[in-house]
Amino acid sequence: MIAITGATGHLGQLTIAALLDRGTPSQDLVALVRDPARAAALSAQGVQVRQADYTQPQTLDAALRGIDRLLLVSSNDLGDRLGQHRNVVEAARRAGVNLLAYTSLLRADTSHLGLAADHRGTEALIRESGLPFVFLRNSWYLENYNVPQALAHGALAGSAGEGRVSAASRADYAAAAAAVLSEPGHVNAIYELGGDDAFTLSELAAEIAAQSGRPVHYQDMPPAQYAAMLRGVGLPGPVADMLADSDAGLARGDLYTDRRDLSRLIARPTTTLSEAVRAALA
Template identity: 75%
Template structure:
């Protein structure tokens, strides 16, 4: 059996679908969720739905019974992300899981992103556990950008300067996760994942303008100004600060990769900027 945590979230759910596309029988897929009622659509497909809460270790031990491989989708809780991940890692070891794949961040061991510290610490926990692992070090998601909002305001805002980001669609990252969970030859591998064609936020704005027919420009601003803008539109301070910091690090190259690991794993080119903008505006 193959399990994925966070299976009602964007990436986790897409991974379940990708496993089904790989020909894995629904009954051999375990969707680990905090609220099983929110996974009715997965149950309807024949997927096993089990309650698993990162903050409640006893649920994790039960949920991982009989599971051979597990995808640990990183927690979105900034308060104690590493502690939550530790619970899953320990439960996986107790359950005899043979492979743990973890969604980390690009070059987690050297990245300057504030996000990277938790990912680096989690990778260290996984290595120390003795579990066979795969680190899926994801760059940015295409879905982090909102072309419709850019059209509405006539601008893409950020602090990324002329930096290039190797963003890819969530579905691409999910397909990569399904590949390492279903195919041999990935034991203790570390993959630096990103889109085939990196782009600047100026190029993003130009593509949105070209497809929408409305004027859209990139507005670059200092880190704190951008963070204040994000707070002003309702984002929590910790999230606003993280996004602004990520943009500054993007400008320095921390979200850029030429590895092509992602397209090799999924066996096709990654989603292009043009395709992503088209899908978002639709």
């Protein structure tokens, strides 16, 4: 039995779809969700749905009963991500899970990104648990960039300078997760995952302009100014600060990798910048 946490989220849904595409029987898949009512589409495919909430440890033991392999999709709660992950890891240990795959951050052990601290802590919790693991250290999602918004404003703002980001699509990262969950040979492996062809935000703006036929430029600004701009358009302060810090890290190379672990795991090239922009404009 393979269980996916956050199974109604973007990455969780795509991972289940990738597992089904690989031939994993639907009856061998368990979707772990906070609200089972939102998982009707998964139930209709024959996937078992179980209620599981990172913040309610009492739900996790029953949810993980009989699970052999588990994908822990990292929480998006910037306030207590590590505490929530601890609840899942401890429940997985009690359940005797044979493989825990975790969606971590690119080079989490050495990254200077503010986001890295919780991922480092979670990796440490998993190691201390004694559970066999796989660390899927993801770079940025291509979907993080709001292409229609950049087109509407004629500008893409950020603090990344000329740093290169090894972004890939959510579907690429989901396919990698499906591979390690359904194939042997990944126990205690650490994968640094990113797109095959890194790009700068200036190149992203140029690609949007080329495909749309309308002018779009990259507007670089200091991180504090960028964070203030994001707060000004309505983003919560912690989210704005996280995005500005991540762009500063991008400028330093914290979101760049040339290892090609991702394309090797999924046995195909990763989604290109051109493909991602075309899909976003469509």
